[in-house]
Amino acid sequence: MKKLFAPFVAIALLTGPALAQSKLDQAIAKADEQLRKGKPEEAVKTLTKAAEQAGAEGYVAxxxxxxxxxxxxxxxxxxxxxxxxxxxxxxxxxxEVLATVVHFTLRRGTAKDALALAHQAVQLAATPTTLAALARAQVRSEDGPGALQTADKAVAAGAPRGITQVARGEALIALGRNAEAEAALRRAIELDPRSALAQSRLARALLALGRPADAVAAGRRATELDEKFGEGFAITGVAILAGNLKDWGDAIAQAQQGAFLDPKDPIVQLAVGKIFETNGQLEQAAGAYRRALEADPDFAPARLALIQAELNRGNREAALAEARKAAADMPTSPEIQLLIGEMAVRKGDYAEALGFLERATQGLPGNPDGWALLGRAYHFARRYDDAAAAYQKAVELAPQNLGYRTTLGLVLGQAEENEAGLAQLQKVVNTPGYKEAAAWANIGWIYRNMDKPQESIAAYRKALEIDPKEEQAALGLGWAYYYTKDYDQAIAAYNRAIQINPETAGVAYDGIAWCYAFKRDPANARAFMDKALKAGASDTRLKDYVERLEKAVAAGQLMGEEEAARVQADQRREAERARRIETANNAVRARNPATRSRAARELASLAGPDAVDVLIYMMQADKDYDVRIAATQALGSLGGAARKAVPNIEGLLRQAPYEAPINATKEDMDNMMKDGDYRRALRDALQRIKG
Structure with missing residues (x-):
């Protein structure tokens, strides 16, 4: 196997007749020397003549x-x-010839054509070079996970080669695993020091790692190695701008040089568009994005950029319509899925956002913003366990992002993991230079749920000290003071929340009414209860207590401290029960089977007969055997109160047991065993319900 120098990779040549191969080697060496001496026309003539005699290998050269x-x-x-x-x-x-053509097609063609050629090459011979070509085509086709699998096969398929490490680096960049990508690309450069492609991709990885100066150096090295390689100039321009927005002139000059050299390279045109967009020149940016799509109509990043440009112009509905069309045309593009998910979140349509964001994070597992958006959608859907898992992933990928960690702390608390949530929030507030109110407000909320009102008060006060306009901290402070029976301070905190944001009036007036009720002031309790009702907050327990208080006062009697304490304790227990029921109801839809199983048990314990319909659904429809068994056992624990489930249980028992096929896998055997456990749980539940 011989090697030819390429503008961005070293391609292994093919074995052929010894004499022809020797003559071709001589021609390559001669042409390379002519090029080094500044005689490109003579170099081309030398290889044109050699190609006519050497066949396919000669024309590759x-x-x-x-x-x-x-x-x-x-x-x-x-x-x-x-x-x-x-x-x-x-x-x-x-x-080998097809693999070489794939690399050129990725520079000056479509991902669709490159992918088809790469598959043909691998079917003919799965070598390191053909597998590397396939991996690179998969990256351009938005299949990052598949590309990494193929690149790993390429690396393992033979002796170390620069192009296999380049392919692996590109796949890792696509997945957001940029530190690993840097290592792979540096290895590629060790193996092939003359690879301009490896340097340009290294620049991209370094840029993603927040190291623009290093990225500029790598980009410039790419242009030194190959002064005709447009992508080298393009990434250099992007890196220059990332380092200093004031260097826009230099950045656009570099990128436009790349476009002059490689006008049909969509990656180059995308870079030109991004640089124009940064300078507010949206029409020029859109023009560059359209040129990218003319070169490759399926180039998702350019289509994504055009949609984003519409958003920047304020055309949100038009952008969403185009994004939906793009998702239909490019169903495998995680970037498109992410954009639609983000747009749905910004609209407040969290149910719609979930599907898009789940698919986006599967395709972009290394993108912390995608995980944070998914966490936000789960959060608003009240799927707290799933939200915590998504935010945990975002924090792992971007540990320096205190906003993600702040939200993770709150969500962990809402998922009933107070200690874990508190630990995350304490990391935030102990970060040198942290001066935000959000983490302190979340700490206050968690301490309140841990029944530590004094700690809660201190945290809420700290939040308001940092940001006097933090209405959630004011509301939380009102509740914390209320729990300590410092009703005057609680009333002051609630009034402060209303002053900060009048939209909190319903909740705040309800809290004030309770304070006056326990101060044995039925007139003010009634007045603020009415204000709360007018503001949209209805509280039947408050209404009942105020009416009882009014009757006692009218009869010349005062409700004693003991009765007030009992009512307050009942109120707190009921609030805690309602919160736990809500958490369990939301956990029924969790992705984690263990969470759904726990939700089934919690619902039976807390809601009793009111949980029967949900438990019947879980018993019949959940995809996981363990969840179905847990729901069945929960129904059995209700005894006669679950009689409504009897026809469903009897129907399930009439169904034929699961039988593993003859050539059963371990999963088939596990399912057969679990089906037996499920049927035993059904029989046991039926017996307990019927008594």
């Missing part, structure tokens, strides 16, 4: 030389000739 001198149309013709001649060659030879 000619195509690579044409790339090096910037004659991309002539390079395309040479590769086309190589592909045609290779049709009569043995499969390994054809595979």
């Amino acid at each position: 000619l195509g690579q030389m044409q790339e090096r001198v910037g004659n991309l149309d002539e390079a395309a013709a040479a590769y086309g000739k190589a592909k045609s001649l290779a049709a009569s060659e043995d499969p390994p030879t054809r595979a």
